[in-house]
Amino acid sequence: MTQSKQSSFVPLSLALSVAAAMAPAAREAGAQALEETIVTARKREQDVQDVPLYIQALDERELRESMAKGFEDYSRDLTSVTFGTSGPGATTIVFRGAVSQPSGFDTISSSTLYLDEIPITRDGQNPDVRLYDIERLEALSWPQPTLYGAGSQSGTLKIVTNKPDTEETSGSVMVEGGYLAEGDPAYNLSGVLNLAVIPDELAIRLVGFHEEEGGYIDNVLGNTQFYSEESGSNYGAAGSVDRDNADRVKKNVNDWTVQGGRVYVRWQPNEDWTVDAGLIYQNTENGQFDFNPRAGDLKTVKFKEEGRKDEWYNLSLTIQGDLGFADLTIAGGTHERTIDYNLDSTAYMTQYRTNGLDLAEYYTGTRSFLDYYTCYYTAYCYNFVSAYDFGANPTGLISLDQEISSFAQEIRLVSKDTGTNKLNWLIGAFYEKNNNDWDYVSSVDDFAINGGQGAVFTYYGVAPTNDWFDQGYRSGLSYNGLPGNSLNGQWQDTETKAVFAEVSYRLTDALTVTGGGRWFEADR
Known part of the structure; x- marks a missing residue:
């Protein structure tokens, strides 16, 4: 285990150009350029057209119409975002072509992935969150070390889930089915139920999904x-x-299954305060992921059974309050994840x-x-x-068992932006603790x-x-x-503490100057 400690102050000072001129670019992902879309990637609620940085937002309607379900789907609609993957749950998010070494063990990502208010970034192994009942997706393609820390040197991707609606009870069900030529059937069953338990005060939102995609890659006979x-x-x-x-010849070996759900509870004791508590669970299992052109189109030669299982859950609590002069947010949560995979190393x-x-x-x-x-x-x-x-x-087999555990908490105070005040500010504190343990076994036949x-x-x-x-x-x-076997293992503990602040001053209606900084201490 390697230990290191780092403290630093990250300054940021930018003269921001005309916000109105950037609006068309910021809304490339939207079909209706004049429609108001509220985003929170800058830690405050803003119309995407008023954010003087390159930001793209896909709302629920756009995600539904594009049938986006994961990274591979929505990255096509985000011009600043690309990705690299070796299978579901093993994805690297790339903003503007900037990427760190794609290792799932000990590297720091150049981009940040947030699920609501909880960071779930894991370089090379970002979880592929199922995009069902999602309020919006925000992609901020710009370094954000002041607001998000070292992991956002190239950009920040934020997935915002739908929260309970305290005004009415509603629900919906989605059923899909299909069949792949030269492959197996596929189907999807998903549903959401919103219960207004106490109108205008207490509500519960339940989400569930189960999807299977049939395989289409064949493992053919070879030596x-x-x-x-x-x-x-x-x-x-x-x-x-x-x-x-x-003994391993089989058709359609790259099948894929994802299932899970979300439970959210919202309590609004009055107009000024909101409390959201949530549990998110997802389990993804897939077979072999790639094929070998030398073996034929959509064919491969494997001697060991390959597969990957990725199971995780999030527990979160967010408290938001209107203090009159500013908005207070207290958010915290845990992310627990288990990854197991087998890889043919022949x-x-x-x-x-x-x-x-x-x-x-x-x-x-x-x-x-x-x-x-x-x-x-x-x-x-x-x-x-x-x-x-x-x-x-x-012939050989590589097996990996990985346990990931993290806890994050943030408190921030954001000034009210009335549209007429020239000065706006934001201050906050952040704490995160991560633990990453993995066991690696390599077995060799004919030893x-x-x-x-x-x-x-x-x-x-x-x-x-x-x-x-x-x-x-x-x-x-x-x-x-x-x-014929070898065993390796690694454990890594990281702890990060930070305080940050940002101040904006509106010189004119079209020009705002922003400055900020972040002090952090990291033990690794």
């Missing part, structure tokens, strides 16, 4: 030589044979084998180096435990203890010693005591 550049050749020990995937292992044979031939003139076995040594790890010795046709490791010592000019590697490796044991 381990499929991944080798030396197709048809076998450089293994005498008697070794190619492995095939006959291609990875075969690539090491092929590269090892190529290197052996380059340095020795023969591919029979290392007793007919490929033994690769990951010297860059500087760790003897990273050495493996396996046969010519290995061999046949002297290859001795050749590594000889090659590097090092005499074998009576250390753990010599004892455990030669006796057929690996890191966790099981032949």
